[in-house]
Every structure is written in structure tokens, then in C-alpha cells.
Amino acid sequence: MGRVEITNLFREFTRDDGGRVVALSDVNLTIADDEFVSFVGPSGCGKTTLLRIIAGLDTANSGEVRVDGELITGPGQKVGMVFQEYSLFPWQNVLTNVAFGLRMRGIGKEERYSIAKKFIALVGLTQFEESYPYELSGGMRQRVAIARALATDPDLLLMDEPFGALDAQTRNHMQCELLDIWGTKKKTILFVTHSCDEAVFLSDRVVVLSPRPGRIREIINISIPRPRDRTNKEFIDLRRSLLEMIDEDERKEERIKCKSGNL
Template identity: 50%
Template sequence: MEKENTCLKIENLSKEFVSGSGRKVQALENVNIEIEENDFVCIVGPSGCGKSTLLRIIAGLEHSTTGKAFYYGKEIKKPTRDIGMIFQQYSLLPWKTVEENIILGLEFRREPKTIKKKIATKYLEMIGMSDFHNAYPFELSGGMQQRVAIARGLANDPIVLLMDEPFGALDAHTRILMQRELLYIWEKNRKTILFITHSVDEAIYLADKIIVMSHRPGKVKEIINIDKPRPRDRAEEYYGRLSNEILNMLEEKSPSLSI
């Protein structure tokens, strides 16, 4: 039975692609997931297991072959303002300033200037970039560009934020800083976040819940609840043990999990 606070529900979902040569490729098979509102959920799995495809279906950018995705009980058939998506590539418009990039979605909605300025100011302060409001993307570091991309996603005020490997292109130090920034923003906004990563360490650091997927065709192999306070200490014994168990799962072993 579906819980009252279930935000996203994926039910018996499968996705099949047909290549240019006519060969059928099964990307996802019988995926079932329930995500509660305000949860921070990470998905980890081998390359090519359909993680990004699943996110695009939830965003309404692709359709499943069988099964359905629901948002608060309503089937997702097309993109909606309530579900925002942030990609690995920053996708900032190079001819627009930081502030203009942040309010891009508000421009499309033809919001009044006063509203746009208020929202831009709020998120510039939140990401610590008020002094860079007139800067252009080429003047920013990778971490700063990603902060702007996150602020733009939040400025549209979605209920759900889908993040597809957003820190994958960053160096190790910047990635850790961005993980902290994201948790800070999430704790202030309490959006529901579904976050794809190839980094098991990143998933343990960020998530309330980790969904481990199998090799293609992607299936849900295990769902792990992490009942540990934040900020989490990577030096703690449970952290290394859980990381090892998830890595074993990704190698198609099946140890029992307990933290």
C-alpha cells in the first residue's frame, strides 16, 4: 500500500531501446521504487545500467516501454514545473550573466522584474556568489558554475530535484566542497532529491537512502536506509564497511547489509 507522503513511485517500469541497426536493447527491467517527500535518495550502479534513463522518465523527458512513474499518485507523462533536473554538464548560457542564468526559468514564465530580482538575490546569497552576479560563465571555476546550475534549478522552485551525476566532472577537492554545499542547500529547502552518482563514497555521504542497481538491464538490487546523522565522518567504521558492501554488490556479490 502506498504511503501518504510518497512523492515518487516507480511501478513495474521497463525501458527498451531499438538501435539504428534494429537491435533491441533492454535498459531497465521491472523497476519498483517509492520515494517519500523531502528524502535525499542516491542511485548507484554500473555504467550503462539505465540510471540516467530512469531519471529522464521521471522528468517526463522519455516514456517507459512498460510500467509507470507517478508523482503524488499522478502518472508522469510530460515535463512539469514541479520536477526539475540538473545535468552533469552545467548547461549555463555563456552570453548571460550568473544572475541571468539563475532566473532563466522565471524569464520563460514571464515573472515580474521585482520577483526575478528577489529570487536571484536569495539564491546568489545562498550559494555565496552575490559578488559574482554580473560575471559570465567563462569567468567562473567548475565548482562555481555547478553552484549556479543548482541555484537555477532551485530558483524554479520544483518540489523534486533530479540530479544526474552533477559533480562527476569536478576535481576531488571541489567535489567534496560541492557535496557540503548541496547538503546545506537541501537542509534549508528540504526538496525531495534523487541523485545519480558513480561514487559510492558520495552516496553514503549525502543520502538518506541508497538504491543499488544491477548491470543492464537495470534492476533494483538493494535499497539501503542510512540512519546516521549529518555531517557524516568518512573515518567512521560503519562508513568503510558500508562502502565495501556496496562495492561488492556492484560486482554482483550479495552480502547481507547491516550498519
């Protein structure tokens, strides 16, 4: 489970001065069960907005999103989300943080703690069940956030730059951890990142969004066998192609801003 269908999605915002900003326009995309898809593009192209609409945390002006055929109209059990900021409760330990979503669903203490412990073990933090977020490293806190999102057994896992605040070594380690978890649990994962290297390393497909308004500029299939070698020529070529595509779009956007007097 976890098939996603995005149809004719359009989202605009109203500024304080009454002007309108179109964040997404005419976005159409189908994502298969168990697929790992990353979204890249220039800053402000609507990547996070798109993820929030899929999660039911934001509403499109027109168009629709369906997960396993069910129309998304708000947050629900089919979708879990991991944010860059970890979003853990500082007053709760690892066990109660991971069990929180289960508690909100009315699952009894013994059962929810049993489920939570399985996912804490999955992310390699069994010995830290009683620890609090302030006692953990950034990578460990993000593993707790992933365990909490998986504990409710969503069909679809959304990840908004989950490793963006980590140092390079920890980030690379977490990417491998995530692929191991994905291989074990077989969830559909939609992953927003600014890193082309990360996108090529992780994904089955990479969706490139254009500068605002965000549209699908290109979809790139990544057929390199896993585990992937970042020094492999095909890997390097794909990463370079993505970088050049995004750089070209950013330069075009800067020229448009200059001509319009917005710089």
C-alpha cells in the first residue's frame, strides 16, 4: 500500500499586502507502492508546500491528492511525516515520544509500549528508551522521529529535509539507516531535500520542480543498483545533471527578478 495520485494541484497564498503568490501550479504525479521518490528544486519552489498538502496539513486551491484511492482532506492514519526539526516533546522520554501517536489512537499502555519498543529497536536505540531528547545527538533525535512516524504503521512516509541539520558524516550514516528501514518495512517514501547527492543516493526517482510557481520540470529515474557508490561515474553524472538543472533555473529566476525590479 502507499500509492499516491496527485492531480492538477494548484496552491496560491495571499500576502499581507493583498498580493497573491502561486506556490504550485498544475502538478500531476503518480507514485507507486513502496517507491522512494525525492523532490528537489530551487528554494521557494513549493517542495514543502506539496508535502504538507499530501499530508493533509495544508489545502490546495484546486486539484486533489489520493493515497490508495482515498481522497486526502486532512491528517489521517495513512500518512506519517518527519520534519527537519525533529518535533519531539522535550518533557517525554524516547519511549513515550515514539508511543505518542498510538496513545492518541486510544491504544492501551501495554500494547502501545510494546509496539513502540519494536520501532525503537528498529532504529537502534533500545538502550536509550528512558533518555530525553536533550540527552541525544541530532542523528539520534531524528531516528526517534522516524520511529514515531513508523509506529502508527502509515502506508506513506513523508520526510521534509529530515537530515538537513546534521553534519555530513552523520547525514551519510542516516541515509544508509533510512534505506535499511525502507528495505525492512517497505513503505512508500516521499523525501524533500536540497541535496542532489542525497536524492541520487536514496531514490528510485527524483522529481525536479521548477522555480515558483512550482511545476514538475523533469522526472529522473535512478536505475543504479543499491548500495550505491557515490564515486561511480553514473552517480556523478546524474548528480551533475541535477545540479546544472537547478542552477539554470535559479539563474533564470534571478534574471527575471532583476528585470522586474524586485532585487
